Amino acid sequence: MIEMLKNMKYRYLILGVIFTLALSLILFTLLRLGRPYVTSFAGTLSLYFFPIGWMLYHFKKYHLSFLEWLQPIKFKIRETIAAALFPELLGMGILLLITLGITFILPAGGFNELPETTTNWGLDFVSTVVLAPICEELIFRGFIFNKMLTRFSPSKAVIISSVIFGAMHLSTGISPTLVGMVLCVIFMKYGSLLPCIAIHGLHNLVVVWFKYFSLLSSDTSTEIIPTYMPPLLIMSVIFVIIGLVWLVLFFQKNWHYATEFMQQYYGDKDLLSNYTEKL
Incomplete structure (x- = not known):
């Protein structure tokens, strides 16, 4: 391997x-x-x-075989739900704070209307909730993250691969990078991509669900009325605090699996010092 x-x-x-x-x-x-x-x-x-x-x-x-990365494993349902929701909550909070800041700085009318879009919800569901989690986990956590572990330390591999993953999903905000970091740790914890696929699919399902119900409204205005800014600011700060606290506790509880993963799958070879290999 x-x-x-x-x-x-x-x-x-x-x-x-x-x-x-x-x-x-x-x-x-x-x-x-x-x-x-x-x-x-x-x-x-x-x-x-x-x-x-x-x-x-x-x-x-x-x-x-891909089965090397798809070993059947028991994983916690509560952990799966939390890993799918809390990074998104943190990402939404950060994005909302940025939006409020831009709205405060820019003159009124800078962001008034969302472009009208037509969506094939059946195709969107299959590609986003079924196809994307399987393919992206094999590509990003399976190949990219594992290859980076042959050159970088686990912390660097988690950050770099997650930033790349976030850049590929830049249109959906900040949360993909945060989700990517969580999924890297989940993979090292279980040694299997199956929990990652489950979390990824559940996360995407929540995103599609919010997208669907937001587009059901005939009002596409995104203008933020000044009287709405204080409650939106409070809500975004709450999102950030809750998401950040969960993320810190998650890494504190699970980061030790990185060492165990390296010892189990990469043996005694000093791969982390091999920084001379060309990409």
């Missing part, structure tokens, strides 16, 4: 994603699919299917 991870280069993955995206965009455009379907299908092929296929090729080359 370690040899395979060290021989799998990020640059080939990135080049393959770019090539697949460009080719699929051209193909689906020539087929005259609607614009939402072109971007959705092209994104799925390039960001999910190509990386998974590329990883499968290397696994078969080294006579390995």
